Amino acid sequence: MARHSGSSLGPSPERRPSALSVLNTVFGLPSFRGAQAEIVAHVAGGGSCLVLMPTGGGKSVCYQVPALMRDGCAVVVSPLIALMRDQVAGLLEAGVRAAVLNSTLSWSEAAEVERRVAAGELDLLYVAPERLLTPRCLALLERARLALFAIDEAHCVSQWGHDFRPEYIGLSVLAERFPAVPRIALTATADARTRAEIVDRLGLSDSPVFVASFDRPNIRYEIVEKKSPQRQLEAFIAERHAGEAGIVYCLSRGKVEDTAAALVRAGIPALPYHAGLDAAVRSRHQDRFVDQDGVVIVATIAFGMGIDKPDVRFVAHLDLPKSIEAYYQETGRAGRDGKPAEAWMAYGISDIVQQRRMIDESTGTDAFKRVSREKLEALVGLAETAGCRRAHLLGYFGERAGATCGNCDNCLSPPNVWDGSVAAQKLLSCAYRTGQRFGVAHLVDVLLGRPNERIEALRHDTLSVYGIGAEMTDKQWRAVARQLVALGHLAPDPEGFGGLRLTDTARGVLKGETAVWLREPTSGRKARRDRARAGGAGLPADAERAALIGRLKAWRSGVARARGVPAFVVLHDTTLDAIAASRPTTLDQLRGMPGIGEKKLEHYGADLVALVRAAGAPE
Structure with a gap:
């Protein structure tokens, strides 16, 4: 990419390439989506921010485009080597000067990357947090002209996040040592507690937070x-x-x-x-x-x-x-x-028991365990x-x-909901009278009145609850137990032996003061029928279009093997679908299609047009 000279805060607006021109010519995308344009403008202008955007929502555009608009090298902090490799491969295909600095490089390879950073020969540098925090790397960055810092997977900085990584905490040094360089932190998932910690640790308290819809409708x-x-x-x-x-x-x-x-x-x-x-x-x-x-x-x-x-x-x-x-x-x-x-x-209920045991046996603080239980309960609520x-x-x-x-x-297949208050009272009573020490399998056997050696040895066949649940099946009772745990009326034994015990809220159920509404599971056959009726993937492609897509994929596989990159780095499926749908027969018709930037048009345009021409015009 051709660069523009300027200060550490980037070239003046009149000399800065437009965001849309970078998006079109480099990445082959026709327009920004959602808040991307606003985020890009903010960061390109030297501002810092936190971006919450779902996977597939286009987070990389939010820092890659301003990186190519601003003067200097953008440093992207990434937690995984695989991500760095694929991102850099895609950028190189698009003609962007990108490189990685991680443990996969030899000493000489790493030294060459460092030389290119110092000489201003890179547009984007991907680096692991551990490498970035070394004195050698920090000294290198202090000598270089920097466009911005992008902290990907920013939820890793939070101890309350689901993927906490201690090395991310050290990234607070970026705001301290490089206060004039804009920072953009990005993640797909963060609740309010996690967001607050990201903002605090990365020094973004005075910066805007852009929250895109979390919905993934596909x-x-x-x-x-x-x-x-x-x-x-x-x-x-x-x-x-x-x-x-x-x-x-x-x-x-x-x-x-x-x-x-x-x-x-x-x-x-x-x-x-x-x-x-x-x-x-x-x-x-x-x-x-x-x-x-x-x-x-x-x-x-x-x-x-x-x-x-x-x-x-x-x-x-x-x-x-x-x-x-x-x-x-x-x-x-x-x-x-x-x-x-x-x-x-x-x-199933065993999942809840297993996760609760892991939380209770962990070495975390009481506060961490409490938050972990709350998060688990929220997930169980989603499941039920x-x-x-x-x-x-x-x-x-x-x-x-x-x-x-x-x-x-x-x-697609709404479950039936029924008043399970009486069933809940029976199961809670069974758990109580058997000593609150047994798992769901034993409780169901008692409720159904199934004689076995264990029940007889414990004399549970003499209890008043023995056989009182014969009107329901084993499957139905297991569903009741699972939902009572989800509703918080039953809880796994804190001693970790798989037993179920009553909680404080169970008293209201047993006294008839708390109604319990339960869902009936939908049969697999009905669910499959309703899915088929609802569709969702659209109409299948016609035979000619499908055949062309097949030829395009075969060509792409050959190119990927020859270049040593994943097939999607060459062209995404969505690009191949668009080509098969519109059938461009000239380079001008191919230009501007989704995923076809100037470099990819130069590299692959003739081959793609030839494939379309060979397939013939659509009827």
Whole structure:
């Protein structure tokens, strides 16, 4: 990119390239979305700010465009090597002078990057927080001309965030040592407590906060009762996402390995990813997922943040995340390209017990444990709501939404709600009379009057509650227990033995002073029928258009292999879809299409036009 000379605060407005011209010619995007234009103008003018914008909402535009408008090098603080690599690869494809400075570089490679920074030969530098905070790097930046600092994944700075990273706290040095350089902090998820800490630690108290809508309307949310989770997952992928890329999250390393192996046996290309694997294996698996089509990665939460793959068609959870922030961040990795995607989770009472035990056994302070329990309860409320899940999710972040969204399981197949007060009294009484020491399986056996050795040994078959719940099934009683925990009338045993105990609010239920309304689960068959009726992915492409997209993807794969970059770095699926829809047969017709900037037009324009011409004109 050609640079403009000027002071450390950037060139004067009359000499500064316009934001729209940078967006058009470099990134091939026709216009800004939402608050992007306002944010870019603020930062390009030397202002600092905090930006909250959902994954796929265009956060990178908010700092990359002003970086190319201002004089000097923009420093992007990023927590993951994968994110740096993909972002830099995409920028280089667009003709932007970008580089990384992280642990993957040899000494000589790092020295060359440092030389280019000092010489003013870079537009953007991506650096890990650990590297940035070293005396050597800080001294280098003090000698360089800087355009701005961008702190990506800024929620990592907060101890209340779902992804706290201690090294991020040290980024407060940026405001202290570089007060004249604008700082833009960006994140997709942060509740009020987390936002306040970001502002405090990064010295943004006098800076505006830009909050975009948290809504991701292209994502369909579905939460199902956990029965046989691996088989449920296999059916979900086979029926709705065969041959498509997806991410499956599990809580433990062992479950990651078992689930990946089960998917492979079912004919689904899947790879495990967790911190216990050798670093080379993790890197190889991640590269296959990013570079190839249709690969499913099964992972712990160690995977995902910063993954820039736009065509992830689903994110599935086999275990309950720790909070709504974590759930939102993880599900947000689906559908970054704006095309239809799904967030699917299998959930049961054992998930609540497990997460509560992890909180209670943690070494955190009492305040941290209290906040963690509150966050877990909020997530359980999302899982158990009978209303619109999207409205519930957005409400958590302080955003008002309509009563229904038409694209979640509860809207597509509304559950029945019934007065479960009597059932709740029976189950609470059973928990109380058995000593508040047993889990849901034992309580259900007592309520159904099922004789077994344990019940007889404990003489629970002599209790007044034995057999009083025979009018309901095992499945129904488990749903009641799960919802009583969600409503806060039952709680996991703090001793961690899996038992359920009554809470203070249970007294009102037992006395008949508190009504309990419960939801009935929707049958899988009805849910599938309602999903099919609702659609969501639009009409399928015609045969000719589909054939052209196939040829374009094959060409893109060849280019990506030759250049050693992921396919989406060459061109996104949305760009290929637009080309197949409009069928440009000249370079002028191709210019300005989404994702086609001047450099990509120069590199790939002739090939793309030739492919379209070879396909023939549409009928």
